[in-house]
Amino acid sequence: MTTPRQRLASIFVELSGGNSGAPLDHPVLLTALAVRSRELVGARACSVLLAPAGSESGEVYASEPRARDLVREAFNRGEGPGPYCRRTGNPVPRTDLRSQVARQRWPHYVSRALALGYTEVAARPLRGRDEVIGVLVLFGSGEAPLTEEALVFGQSLADIVAIALLRDRELDRSRVLAGQLEHALTSRLTIEQAKGVLAAQRSLSMDEAFAILRGHARARQRKLLEVAREVVEGRLIL
Amino acid sequence: MTPGDGYADQAAAAWQRAAAARERASRADDSARRHDEWAREPGRELHEDLAAALRTTAACHRSSAQLQEGFARRMTRWAQGRGARPQFMTGVAEACGTPSAALTLVDSGQGQLAVAASDEVARAAQELEFILGEGPTRDATATGRTVVATHMVLEERWPCCGPALTALGVREVAAVPLSTPDVSDVCLGALAVFDPRPGLVGSQAFAEIVGALTRTVLLDPDADPELYGGTDHRDVVQQAAGMVSVHIGRRVDDALALVKARAFSLGMPLETFARGIVSGDFRLTPEGRS
Structure with missing residues (x-):
């Protein structure tokens, strides 16, 4: 028999790598992380901030809109457990938002969070290869407190998602580079063919044919490849 | 040089x-x-x-x-x-325990776009596949799987290309697709090794060589797919195809097929034949060479 946790873990494995090769749907995956984490840990609310180093804006997903707004605002102000966790890579342990320490540390954040009914907060990093790419923020309240066990599992879910995101980013990069390489190679082929067509049509040398192709493209501010393709396909006579 | x-x-x-x-x-x-x-x-x-x-x-x-x-x-x-x-490929071949290895880059339709070969055998073998449109490299890029074939299998599996390969003295071919990690649907081409060291295929070292070629030679931002000038784009062959398409009044694909077929039937290296067309020594007509 599978426990709810095992089932949940398998959901994430499915979400993150089940359909290998297909690009990830970030909103679906990250919303699932937030919603499922909340269900699983019995927290009041969960939110995911995705903000890899160097990115100006972050993406925020949450189990409820007010948690999303709070985490987004904290990110924009750079104050609160989310920004701290993202900056340092350190998890934020379960913190009582009613404590004096919390109020002093994040004055603006704490009053907003308490107003929304959250009395506890914890944060776990989404760890990339060399940097933190985001944060999972968990909120608790009197009826739905955060437990140590829940936080450990929250980190595991965050890890699965982080790995999926990294893999997706690498996949994307590979696809782009592979596409560029193929484009460069096929362009060259078409241009050489066009030189041959032009050389035969007008009894020119290959260098002369290329000069005419390039001259035509420049004069009309068109791409050399487009001109070459039209020449090869017989749609353009130079 | x-x-x-x-x-x-x-x-x-x-x-x-x-x-x-x-x-x-x-x-x-x-x-x-x-x-x-x-x-x-x-x-x-x-x-x-x-x-x-x-x-x-x-x-x-x-x-x-x-x-x-x-x-x-x-x-x-x-x-x-x-x-x-x-040649850069000479080192790749040596690492595979053979003098003959070729890196072939293909388009999404498995058509050869460029080739880098360590020696004449590897170059000739890739040319055979280019001309005949069949062979281990083509199968490797089409299926995304490693293809290993020895003498008898070579001749049976590829009735045109196989016997021509064995005539070159090739006894075994291993062709490995160059796919990006995790993405089997993006295939850049294949590495073919001829008469490799026994036990090479399936070894960790071989997987690392293939990975090195895919990632750092072809796909890294500072990669050099030209392999220090060792990559052959068959420019002259494409030029010849363009010329012949005008001479015979057909599409350039048909012209290229004709150039390949004539070179093969004359037993002439494709490049040499293409040079003859470009220089005007040969002129192809739909009926035959004039």
Whole structure:
């Protein structure tokens, strides 16, 4: 028999790598992380901030809109457990938002969070290869407190998602580079063919044919490849 | 070409690429160690997988560094002595325990776009596949799987290409698709090795060479798919196809097919035949050569 946790873990494995090769749907995956984490840990609310180093804006997903707004605002102000966790890579342990320490540390954040009914907060990093790419923020309240066990599992879910995101980013990069390489190679082929067509049509040398192709493209501010393709396909006579 | 023809620049570039690859390898190893630590915490087995993946990446970078270093040394030696200008693929072939290896780059329709070969056998073998449209490399890129074939199988599986390959003296071919990690739907081409060292196919070292070619030679931002000038784009053949398409009044694809067929039936290297067309020594008509 599978426990709810095992089932949940398998959901994430499915979400993150089940359909290998297909690009990830970030909103679906990250919303699932937030919603499922909340269900699983019995927290009041969960939110995911995705903000890899160097990115100006972050993406925020949450189990409820007010948690999303709070985490987004904290990110924009750079104050609160989310920004701290993202900056340092350190998890934020379960913190009582009613404590004096919390109020002093994040004055603006704490009053907003308490107003929304959250009395506890914890944060776990989404760890990339060399940097933190985001944060999972968990909120608790009197009826739905955060437990140590829940936080450990929250980190595991965050890890699965982080790995999926990294893999997706690498996949994307590979696809782009592979596409560029193929484009460069096929362009060259078409241009050489066009030189041959032009050389035969007008009894020119290959260098002369290329000069005419390039001259035509420049004069009309068109791409050399487009001109070459039209020449090869017989749609353009130079 | 003569020594001095850019050799120092190429050797320097190879050393630089090697150093960058070693740096990347050690970064990946560092990350792997970090994930090892995380994996020790309960419920964090996931990190073991990531650590293993990072170690594979590190090994590919190291293999890449070795290939670049080998090429740099060859260039330096060549500049001091005689002989043919070294090819990057010569080092790749040697690492596979054979003199003959070829890197073939293909388009999405598995058409050959460019070829880099270590020697004449490898070059001729890739040309046969280009002309005949069949063979181990084509199957490897079409299926995304490694193809290994020995003498008898070669002749049975590819009735045109197989016997021609064995006539070149090839007894065994292993062709491995160059796919990006995790993405089997993006295939850049294949590495074909001819009469490889026994036990090479399926070995870790071979996987690392293939990974090195895919990632660091072709796809890294500072990659050099031209392989230091060793990549042949068959420019003259494409030019000839363009000319013949005008002469016979057909599409360039048909013209290319005709150029290939005539060269093959004349038993002439495609490049030589194409040069003859471009220079005006040969002129193809739909009926025959005039």
